[in-house]
Amino acid sequence: MSGLSKIVKNVASVFIVPGLIFGAYVVAHGHLTPGGGFQGGTIIATTLALLLVAFGEKSFRKAIGKNALAMLESLALFGFIGIAFLGLQSSFFNNFLSNSGSLFGQSVQFGVNEGNINSAGVIPLMNFMVGIEVASGLTIIVIAMYSGWGERK
Amino acid sequence: MELIPFLGAALLFGIGLFALVFKRNLIKIAMGLSIIDSGVNLFLIALGYRSNGIAPIFTTAPVSNAQAAATMVLPAPQALTLTSIVIGLAVSALMLSLAVLLFKHYGSADARKIRGLRE
Amino acid sequence: MISFILQHAPALCLATPLLFAFLTPLADKAGSRVRKAFVFLGILLTALTVFTLAQNVILQGARVYTMGASSPALTLPSGMTLPVRIILEIDAFSALMASLALLVAFFAVVYSFRFMKGNSLGKFYSLFFVMLAGLIGLVFTGDLFTLFVFFEILSISSVALVAYWYKRKKSVEAAFKYLLISSVASLCLLFSIGLLYGEYGLLNIAALAASMRLSFVTMVALGLLLAAFSMKAGAAPMHYWLPDAYGEAPTPITVMLGIATLSSLYALLRVLFTLFGSFSLLPVAGWVLICLGVVSMFVGVTMALKQDDIKRLIAYTAVSQAGFIFVGVGVGLATINSPALFSAFGENALKGGLFHLVNHGIYEALLFFSAGAVIYATGKRRLSSLSGLARKMPFTTVFFLVGAMAIAGIPPMNGFASKILIYESVYRFNPLLTVLALVVSVLTAVPFVKAFSSAFLGPEMAEFKKTKEVPMGMLLGMAVLAVIAVLFGLLPGLVVETIIAPAVNALASQAAYVGVVL
C-alpha cells in the first residue's frame, strides 16, 4: 500500500507549503486576529493528514515518526506550563513580558489600530506552544485512526 | 432579542437527545452527542449576539473608537464557545476511537449487541 | 521559601500535577526506574502542597487566588468593576476534599508501581496526573466555566484510563458507556452555565450567588445541574455506568474513580449550597436529594447481593453508600432556610453526610485495594472461583475485613460513627428515613459476608497452591487506610470537630464564601 495516484501525490505536495504557512500565520497572529494556537495547529494537522492520505501510512511514518510527535507534544506542553511558572513572581500565569519593552513587549495602543505583532507579552509564546502541541497531538490521533492501532494486516 | 437561534439550539439539543436515546448504532450515538454539542455552542453564541454589532477585534474594526465601544460584541461567550468546541473535539475523537475498538472486539456496532456488562 | 509556597499554593497544587503529566512521557524514555522515581516525586510534591494548603485554610479561613493578576476584579475605564478573572477559591470544604483525594491518590500511585505491568506506562502516569489536576481544579475553582473545563478534563482522562487495557473488550465497553454518560452530564452543565450567564451576565460563583433571584431560567438551570451532577455522583436510577466503569478499570484507577465520583458530589453540594444558597426552592432540592438517596441505598445494596464479580459487588455497595450521603446532605439542605431547624438537627445531618463522604472515600479505597490484591495474586475476579485465600494472604484478609466492617457500619469502625450521626439527626426530620437507612445498613453487611466467606474462607483450592501475599508496596496503602478507618472510628468527636465542622460551616454560610471574593 503506497498511497494514492501520482496526481494526488503531486497536488498534495504542492498544497502542503501554503497549508503549513497559513497554519503558522494563524498561530503567530493569535493575539491580534481570531485564531491562535488551537486553530493554527488544527490547520497544520489537516495539512499533515492530507499528506498521510496521499502518500500512505508507510512513507508518512518514514518522514514523521509517531514517537517524535509524542515527544514534541510533551515538550510543547511543558513549555506552556513553564511559561506559566515563570510568571510566579507575582502570580501564576502572570503576563510578565507585556509592556516590558523586550520580546513581544511593546504596549498596546488603546482603541482601533492596525495591530502590532510585537505586543501582548507571553500570549504569543503560549500560542506557539499550543500550536505545536495541537498540531502534533492531532496528527497522532489521525495516524492512530488511519492505521487502526496497527492491528490491520 | 432574536428568537430563531434559541429555537435552533433547542431543536439541535432535542435531535441529539433523540439520537442518543433511540439510535442503536455507536457512530450515530457519537453523532448525536456532537449534535447536542453544536446545539449548546449555538446557544452560547446566540447569548452573545447583538444586532448590528461588530466583532470585538480592534485591528479590523471599520469604525472609530467611540462607535466601536458602542457596537462591539462581548467576547466572553465566544471564548466559552471556543473552549467548548476544543473539548467537543477531544470527546468525539475519543468516542470514535472507542467505537472503532468496540467494533473490532464485538464485530458489531449495535448497542444492543454490546452488552457484556449488565446486571 | 515556605511563605512563597504558601502564597502560591493554590496554583501550585494545580500546576505540579500538570507539569509532571507533561514530563512523564519524557522521563519514560530513560527507563522504568527513572519513571517510577519521577512519578513518586510528582505525587509526593503534590500531596505535600495540598496538605500544607489544607492545613493553612482550615486554620486561617478561606482564601482566593487569582490567575495572572493580583485581584479577581477588573476595573473598566468607565469605572465599572466586574469579577471577570479566573480565580481559585479554597475554603475548608474544598481543602477537605482535596486532602482526601491526595491521600487516596498517593497510595494509588504506590500501589500501581507493582500492580501495573507493561512497557508503555509513561502514558498511564501522564493521564493519571492529568486526572489528578482535573480533580484538584474541580475542587478548587471559583468560576463556573472553569468548573466545566476541569469537569471535562477529569472525565476525558478517566475514560482514557478506564480503557487503558484496550485489548479487553469489557474495558472498552465500560469506557464507551462512561464517556457517553459523562459527556451528556457535562453538556447539561454547560447548557445551564449558558442559562445562568444569559440571565445574570456573570460566571464567577461568588458574584452569581450574590445576585441570584427566583426566575424560570434559574430554576431550569438548577434542575439540570442537579440531574447532571447526581448522575456523575452515581445516584440511582442513573447509576448504571458506575459498576461498569469501576469493575473494568485497572484497580488504581477504580480507586481514583471513587474519588472522582465523590468530587462530583462536591460540585453538586458547592452548586446547591453556595451558588443557590439563598434560593427559596432549596427544600424541594433537598427532598429530591433524599429521594435519590433512598432509591440509591436500596437498588445498590440489593444489586450488590447478586454480584459474582468482586469489584462490581463493591461498586454496587458504593452506590448504596452514596445514598446515605445524599440522605444526610438532603436533610441539611431541606432545613437550611429555617435557622431553628438547621441548628436543631440539619447541621448534624450535614455533618453526618460530609463525615460519611470522607469515611466512604477511605473504606471504599481500602476495599478496592484489597479486591485488586486478590485479583493480582490469583488472576481471578469471579467470587465463585475463589476459595480459602485467608491462609495464603493473611494481611489482605485482615484489611478486607476492616473495610467490610467499616462499610457495614459495625461499631468501632468509622462507618458507624458517621451513620449514627445521620440516623439520629434524620430521625428528627422524618423517622421513616432512619428506619429505611437502618434496614439498608444491615443489608450492606450481607454482600460482604458472601464476598468474605467465599473468597477468603472455605477449603484451600489446588490451583492456588502457589498463591502468595501481594508485595509490600501494595500492602502499604491498605495498611494506612485501615489504620485511618479504625482511628476515625475510635475518635469520631475529634475528627468531626477539627476537620468536618469547618467544612460544614464553610458550606452552610454562603455569605462567607461570597465575602472572600467581593
Add this chain to the structure above:
Amino acid sequence: MITFSLNTGPSAWAPLAMAAGIFLMLVVVLALRFFGRKGFRYSKEKAMPFYSGNTVTQEERVRASDFFWGFFEAFKGYYARMRELHSGIVNDYVLWFVIVASLILVSLALGVVLWA
C-alpha cells in the same frame, strides 16, 4: 479540648468506652483460656472446615453464586424486574437520565407553584 465522644444531638457516641469494654472482655476470655486444659496440641485436621461432620472438599464448598438462594427465591419478581432494568444497553442509560432530569424539573416547577 480533645473530645473523645461524638455529640449526635440527642445523645452521644463514645467508641473509646466500647473499645475499653471489648478490651475487658478480651482479658476475661484470655483469663478463662489460661485456666483451660494445658495439653492441647494443634493439628491440621482441627482447623479444617466441616459441614455436618464431613470435611469440605474443593468441589463441595458453597460457591458464591449459591449464597442466599432462599432470599433470591423469595424476591424473584423484584430481581427479574431489576435484571430487565440493568439491560446494559447504553441508550437506556441516557433514557434514565432524561427521565430523572424531567422529574426533577417537574418537581421544582411544582415547588414554585406551591411555594410562591
